[in-house]
Amino acid sequence: MSGQWQDLCAARKTKQHDSIPPEWLIQLPPDDQLNVMDVPSKCGLLTPRELEITETVDIDIILRKLSTAEWSSVEVTTAFLKRAIVAQQLTNCLTEIFVDRALTRAKETDNYLRDNGKVIGPLHGLPISLKDQFTMQGLETIMGYVSWIGRVAANDCVLVEILYNCGAVPFVRTNVPQTLMWGETFNHVFGRTTNPYNRYLTPGGSSGGEGALVAMKGSPLGVGTDIDGSLRIPSAFCGLYTLRPSYERLPYYGAVNALQGQESISSVLGPMANTLSGVKTFTKAIIDSDPWLKDPQVVRKDWSQQEYELVDHGGGKNLCFAIMWDNEVVRPHPPLHRAMEITKDALEAAGHKVIDWVPHRHMEIYKCAQTILNADGAHDYMLDCGASGEPLITSMSPEIDPHPTTLEETLIKKLVGPPKHHSAWELWQLHMEKRELRKSYLDHWQATISQTGTGRPVDAIISPAVAYTAVPHGLNSDSFYTTLGNAMDYSCTMFPVTYVDAELDKPHPPHEFHNHEDEAIYKLYTPELFPGTPVGLQLIGRTLEEEAVIGMTEIVDNALKKFRGELSG
């Protein structure tokens, strides 16, 4: 039997390679060229017009040009396909590549517009990339498991069905880590995805294929998922915008997942894009399609223009933000600290107030959430690995040249202990604990009304999503900055702020470490390792406050652009 699962992987990888049109294979840069962000524009594969199309990062502009037939969907889809395949050759970000199918669909949307004089829907003709969980009829969904090779979907998942109804063109699917429960992207079938800003570093995960692809502008809009940070970690490491919506706001039905049926801390799906307009346009298009008529678990709540216009937040004037400088689990690296300072200055310059966020019972929330996510004692993972004989991956370190492990034992393992099968009754007790923690955090948030001067509690929290920027493969652990949102079910966005700068981001003197992991992460920082990689932050709002969170992120984003001199006025 030895070697059998490896053979399956090798065959599948060959099949993937064969799905790339040979004329789109490029002359690869040397392996030691770490930053490959400029290869798409320099490799010669894309025409000037294709470069113009793919470098139009605002999807609202692309959609406008598609809706007026100034650009055809076939040419837009072709441009992004080519660029995606360049990204694939550089960062290994893709799983399924279906050129003919995507172009047939693109043609269909072009014909519809020609014949009917109107668009199919709000995403007419737009190529969209999908994380390797969103099943499409007739395609495999492997999701990083050898045993899932050959598992062909009988139906589109609800998201894909809605995307088609909106006129979109799904065109590639993107890589994930085995089990999905890593903040990096590596599995035995498709291998490792790297960060296009620095291939020595991880793009994050689990939506890491999307992170690398969208960062390289190989897709105008990607859809990922987030159960513990999987949208926000790659968005942070790759300099993207995203939205982690609340449980059940967007339709997950029919997509495959790890820990299927685990509904205590639900995985959610969200967009990843190079501009915030992409996040808004996608979210509004999906909600406007009445997804609750296709997915019974989706909250029946229309897109609220009023909430987007910040009716609950003073109309967006004189907001009060709170910055989480340190979540008291792991202190952020200097570039994150600088990003928060920039954001504070930009917001104050724009007339908003900024106060400090006081952490509240974070270690308790962390332990409760991780215990829930591990309540099956890894049974789910073992079943999916056992079916093929592939081993459970226990480190994201490269096999050939492993990094020394920073931590002998991660904080999560310390919190959760060895794998344990919980009973249903024990899970119910964890729900009680989680419910009490959510109530306590809500009351804590409400109590800030005494400090804001606005007559309202803090409008939103601004925080890192990870305590550091993209790290070498195998060194991403977890630092609770994302888990808070999943456990409390807060609507969160990510927005890019700056890039690591060795001059500006000198190491800070050691602080009194919160724990062993905090110390290890402190020691990981050397300004030489990270220059040029993106630094992003998250904006955290209330549960089911997606519209307002997008609206407030626009305010932050515009304040930052103005502060950096990118906007006049």
Place this chain on the structure above:
Amino acid sequence: MSGQWQDLCAARKTKQHDSIPPEWLIQLPPDDQLNVMDVPSKCGLLTPRELEITETVDIDIILRKLSTAEWSSVEVTTAFLKRAIVAQQLTNCLTEIFVDRALTRAKETDNYLRDNGKVIGPLHGLPISLKDQFTMQGLETIMGYVSWIGRVAANDCVLVEILYNCGAVPFVRTNVPQTLMWGETFNHVFGRTTNPYNRYLTPGGSSGGEGALVAMKGSPLGVGTDIDGSLRIPSAFCGLYTLRPSYERLPYYGAVNALQGQESISSVLGPMANTLSGVKTFTKAIIDSDPWLKDPQVVRKDWSQQEYELVDHGGGKNLCFAIMWDNEVVRPHPPLHRAMEITKDALEAAGHKVIDWVPHRHMEIYKCAQTILNADGAHDYMLDCGASGEPLITSMSPEIDPHPTTLEETLIKKLVGPPKHHSAWELWQLHMEKRELRKSYLDHWQATISQTGTGRPVDAIISPAVAYTAVPHGLNSDSFYTTLGNAMDYSCTMFPVTYVDAELDKPHPPHEFHNHEDEAIYKLYTPELFPGTPVGLQLIGRTLEEEAVIGMTEIVDNALKKFRGELSG
């Protein structure tokens, strides 16, 4: 140790009796007077004005008179307290009775109105009764468990906090069955609640204390809960209106419960009243108070006037209803069949269309839901009983003169099997099964668009809530009519239609029985047993469609009133 828990019960019952002002004790009718509905008006305890107040069933009228100080809250509260205590003496419907506290609060609302010239909130001065789960600071919440005697709440639950903010006057709490998981109302501490229409019959449960109390007009508005029918069964058996809202629409935080932490099929709270206006006014008042700022699990969704005005249902003109004549688990008794015929005729007379509802995978849904509700293998119940030594109640039959058990083994027991501790992972598999069933039922519902002629799927389903009207104590089993709503998370109301009539409701000839239980329930029907008891139906709408479901129930209720000649025009 023998006898100890019985002693605790006896002492607690004495304490309850002592909380009744002696001057409010009435001359009791003989035990064999089965219908006690007219005792409050005939016993002489209530003054004519108190009778006028308590017989004003439309709470909007009571609220208007309170807001103009035409009636003071003290006199309204006194009137309902007296009538509640009459109801208590006749049906044993109460647990906590707190006359002084209620009157002090009533006085406070009167003073506020006098001093400020405005009401505290939308429920200003209104006495409200609460099922014995809604904790109030300083009071015990016994919830039918001996071991909970003496368990004094440190805080108000969120609902009570909001009711106070709305100006309401909580004035009594009401009886429940041990474990809450019965459709009848009996426990070792407070005993058995009877049906005021016929004390030989059960008022239903688990919100059976509310059912008996509100039916006797001992409360203008009661709040109960529903995890498997516990609002709808007593509303059906006692002739009331109710709303079973979707999971997490109304704030449950801080209320105690059975199976605490079980969130797969969440218990929900809802109003019970003698008019639909009570249901609407309560629901709107709670939602308008932004309950998500006090209970982190409440869906952030404003009361939608548009949805109430049936924007998603053609503005309420020419609706298409579907009647579930038989859910293919248990066929309804003749009075229910007649109630459905009346409703059909009334709706058609009002210009609406009525088609038949086709049952869809009901036995699968039933089994999945009941397996989830029993996933802890009764561990929760055993813990709470074990703490005092009281036995787990295994039948609702009266101890002294037990009815012969109709069924040797209930359908639920057959479906679920012997008690079994499920693992968290097994519970996740049940979630997957439930999710697929919800999707399948949604698609089934959507597909009715081809039969309605309205361009929409069926607007709402009309169905029994139980296959029969109130039955003798110990004979209520379950017939899936309510469980469907809990498992699928549909918004459901109850509305009364008629009363059992021995002449009109002759037994039907035997049908081909769906199962052993269906046969037993068929045989239970004799027209002599039930005359004069209420017959109600439920209206079933979509998940989180509370406003529209209330709006459609108004249409049905008005059609029925017009059909019966109660409304002109």
